[in-house]
Amino acid sequence: MKIGFSELMSMDAVEIRDLIRTGAYRSHTAGLGQGKLQANLAILPEAFALDFMRFCQRNPKPCPLVGVSDTGDPTMSTLGRDIDIRTDVPAYCVYENGELVDIRFDIVDLWNDDFVAFALGCSFTFEHALLAAGISLWHIDNNKTVPMYRSNIDTFAAGPFKGPMVVSMRAIDQDHLSRVVEISRKFPMAHGSPVHWGDPTAIGIRDIDLPDWGNAGPIRDGQVPVFWACGVTPHAAIEQALLPICITHKPGHMLITDVDDVAEVPVFRSIHPQTQKRKRD
Amino acid sequence: MKIGFSELMSMDAVEIRDLIRTGAYRSHTAGLGQGKLQANLAILPEAFALDFMRFCQRNPKPCPLVGVSDTGDPTMSTLGRDIDIRTDVPAYCVYENGELVDIRFDIVDLWNDDFVAFALGCSFTFEHALLAAGISLWHIDNNKTVPMYRSNIDTFAAGPFKGPMVVSMRAIDQDHLSRVVEISRKFPMAHGSPVHWGDPTAIGIRDIDLPDWGNAGPIRDGQVPVFWACGVTPHAAIEQALLPICITHKPGHMLITDVDDVAEVPVFRSIHPQTQKRKRD
Numbered sequence: 176m177k178i179g180f181s182e183l184m185s186m187d188a189v190e191i192r193d194l195i196r197t198g199a200y201r202s203h204t205a206g207l208g209q210g211k212l213q214a215n216l217a218i219l220p221e222a223f224a225l226d227f228m229r230f231c232q233r234n235p236k237p238c239p240l241v242g243v244s245d246t247g248d249p250t251m252s253t254l255g256r257d258i259d260i261r262t263d264v265p266a267y268c269v270y271e272n273g274e275l276v277d278i279r280f281d282i283v284d285l286w287n288d289d290f291v292a293f294a295l296g297c298s299f300t301f302e303h304a305l306l307a308a309g310i311s312l313w314h315i316d317n318n319k320t321v322p323m324y325r326s327n328i329d330t331f332a333a334g335p336f337k338g339p340m341v342v343s344m345r346a347i348d349q350d351h352l353s354r355v356v357e358i359s360r361k362f363p364m365a366h367g368s369p370v371h372w373g374d375p376t377a378i379g380i381r382d383i384d385l386p387d388w389g390n391a392g393p394i395r396d397g398q399v400p401v402f403w404a405c406g407v408t409p410h411a412a413i414e415q416a417l418l419p420i421c422i423t424h425k426p427g428h429m430l431i432t433d434v435d436d437v438a439e440v441p442v443f444r445s446i447h448p449q450t451q452k453r454k455r456d
Numbered sequence: 457m458k459i460g461f462s463e464l465m466s467m468d469a470v471e472i473r474d475l476i477r478t479g480a481y482r483s484h485t486a487g488l489g490q491g492k493l494q495a496n497l498a499i500l501p502e503a504f505a506l507d508f509m510r511f512c513q514r515n516p517k518p519c520p521l522v523g524v525s526d527t528g529d530p531t532m533s534t535l536g537r538d539i540d541i542r543t544d545v546p547a548y549c550v551y552e553n554g555e556l557v558d559i560r561f562d563i564v565d566l567w568n569d570d571f572v573a574f575a576l577g578c579s580f581t582f583e584h585a586l587l588a589a590g591i592s593l594w595h596i597d598n599n600k601t602v603p604m605y606r607s608n609i610d611t612f613a614a615g616p617f618k619g620p621m622v623v624s625m626r627a628i629d630q631d632h633l634s635r636v637v638e639i640s641r642k643f644p645m646a647h648g649s650p651v652h653w654g655d656p657t658a659i660g661i662r663d664i665d666l667p668d669w670g671n672a673g674p675i676r677d678g679q680v681p682v683f684w685a686c687g688v689t690p691h692a693a694i695e696q697a698l699l700p701i702c703i704t705h706k707p708g709h710m711l712i713t714d715v716d717d718v719a720e721v722p723v724f725r726s727i728h729p730q731t732q733k734r735k736r737d
Contacts, residue, residue, distance in 0.1 A: 225506045228513070229524050233534050235721045243510050245614070253514050253612055331534055331723070333526070360720060363644065367720055439641060439648055440516045442612070 196262045203427035213429040214294035218422040224291040226334025233331035237408030239296035241441035247288035255433030266425035273417040300365035300436040313392040322386035327379025335416035342402040346394040372401040477543045484708035494710040495575035499703040505572040507615025514612035518689035520577035522722035528569035536714030541573045547706035554698040581646035581717045594673040603667035608660025616697035623683040627675040653682040
């Protein structure tokens with residue numbers, strides 16, 4: 176089955192998850208399920224779950240925790256209708272002792288009663304809001320991956336999880352800076368406001384043209400490099416913890432939830448109709 | 457040592473915690489440590505900690521988790537300088553199997569290597585913001601406790617933690633309603649926007665004059681009852697879980713943190729000076 180791009184763009188989150196679940200769609204999720212929160216995924220054995228939750232709670236900007244499963248239960252009912260985390264992400268990376276050992280389209284046969292799934296907010300949400308406000312983003316205009324760097328900002332450790340904060344950089348016109356800060360601050364589930372702007376060396380980045388991940392982009396006259404806490408931070412923290420097993424989404428291949436990306440809290444089925452009505456305030 | 461009210465009001469959070477730690481101050485914390493986040497406390501055995509964190513994550517409006525200790529470690533370094541959770545709260549309630557068995561001024565001899573301490577945001581924060589915006593609150597003007605009710609809104613359960621959402625009610629002038637919603641929404645660490653306003657029976661409250669906790673107050677002509685998710689919710693969820701032991705703050709006797717109550721994230725020692733500068737945006 177071949178699905179056209181415009182057809183994909185017109186589908187809601189449930190329809191796209193259905194395609195993903197059946198294997199009919201296995202690509203990245205940028206721009207899909209418009210208006211719904213997308214999330215990074217980390218699946219860990221229960222023995223590490225409490226420390227990982229502590230790590231997320233203590234580092235909410237790089238690790239905005241939006242959902243957590245019961246142990247052994249692959250559903251994530253606070254994030255959407257009938258989400259099955261074993262099948263509803265387009266592609267998964269499997270790590271053993273910190274090493275990537277497999278990339279898969281589902282993890283049905285890997286799932287076990289000891290796993291806990293964590294969903295973390297991602298930058299797609301605030302990028303949509305910036306674009307909607309007329310702020311252009313070079314990596315999107317040029318179909319590149321945002322450049323990411325290991326900074327010298329330390330995370331607050333929890334158990335085996337620790338390490339530097341990874342930051343993503345977007346070049347912003349000086350005139351737009353305060354508006355960009357203000358807009359992104361409205362999305363605490365998507366890294367919130369920047370952690371730094373201006374001189375990259377102030378946060379330990381020696382060469383802005385040599386990102387640790389993603390593609391370097393230009394910083395034009397009148398632009399300032401703006402750095403946000405990045406969702407690669409928890410992945411780096413997990414990697415160095417050398418867990419016996421860990422499963423993540425493949426970069427760019429996110430879980431599309433049923434939670435509105437402007438929702439006040441990351442909980443599907445709002446607790447009361449009035450909250451629903453007000454949530455786009 | 458007798459400390460005058462004006463002297464207390466002029467002290468910062470660290471100075472007040474010092475008084476509390478040494479036993480020189482053992483009363484409620486309303487209005488103290490102005491501008492700093494105050495927090496409810498729950499201390500549980502580690503075996504229940506993961507489920508309790510899940511409960512908080514799934515119910516962020518009644519249970520805004522702002523800090524969590526390492527197991528057995530009484531410090532809470534993300535919340536402030538040298539916080540010792542065994543001594544820095546003015547009064548504690550000790551529960552065994554869901555029953556209150558003791559009220560104490562410190563828990564040094566009760567603390568053990570198996571305990572995890574949780575701090576949760578409280579309504580003081582948004583009430584300050586409402587007062588600062590010129591919105592008067594009857595229970596404060598009249599030195600009463602805000603009325604609280606068990607609603608028919610269910611929380612999302614996690615392990616043994618479950619039950620109805622408890623809500624607090626403040627009567628608000630109809631003209632101020634949208635402003636009140638907007639202001640309180642800015643404080644996700646303090647219950648955020650209301651969960652309901654208007655007809656109390658819509659959320660299962662049969663008699664507004666008979667609160668389950670606190671004091672009933674008048675709803676005058678032109679006023680509407682406005683209901684917020686309440687920090688009693690996690691306490692009720694813990695109580696019905698009949699844990700072998702659990703320690704909480706005594707109502708009104710909160711932990712005063714070093715985190716600004718308008719901070720974007722509940723983490724003391726902001727990750728970068730610029731975030732510090734911007735945090736009152």
